[in-house]
Amino acid sequence: MSTVSKSPQRSVGFLPVVVAALGVVLLGYGALAFASSPLGGAWLGLAGLCLLLSGVVATPWAADRFDLTPAQQRTTALVFGVGGAALLALFVLVNVASFEGGSSSS
Numbered sequence: 001m002s003t004v005s006k007s008p009q010r011s012v013g014f015l016p017v018v019v020a021a022l023g024v025v026l027l028g029y030g031a032l033a034f035a036s037s038p039l040g041g042a043w044l045g046l047a048g049l050c051l052l053l054s055g056v057v058a059t060p061w062a063a064d065r066f067d068l069t070p071a072q073q074r075t076t077a078l079v080f081g082v083g084g085a086a087l088l089a090l091f092v093l094v095n096v097a098s099f100e101g102g103s104s105s106s
Helices: 014-033 038-057 060-065 070-100
Strands: none
Touching (some): 014 038, 014 070, 038 060, 038 070, 060 070
């Protein structure tokens, strides 16, 4: 028994691959940072996971696998992407603010 695809094959595209790769990098960096700062590592890992999911959901495989319409696929990828970007921006903002108030000792 052979399986035949109902729709023509679509290419994945450049942006989902880049977003997913950035998510993998952030997820790995969060795992490495977890040893020195558990909260920071978890924060970076969660941002990376959101970006990874955003890139994966934007692929034709995810649309077929989860039976998503193009509008649902765009919305889901956008929600995960904005969430991951917001978590990353907040991480940077909190870390910059925490270093601004500190004083150096000599």
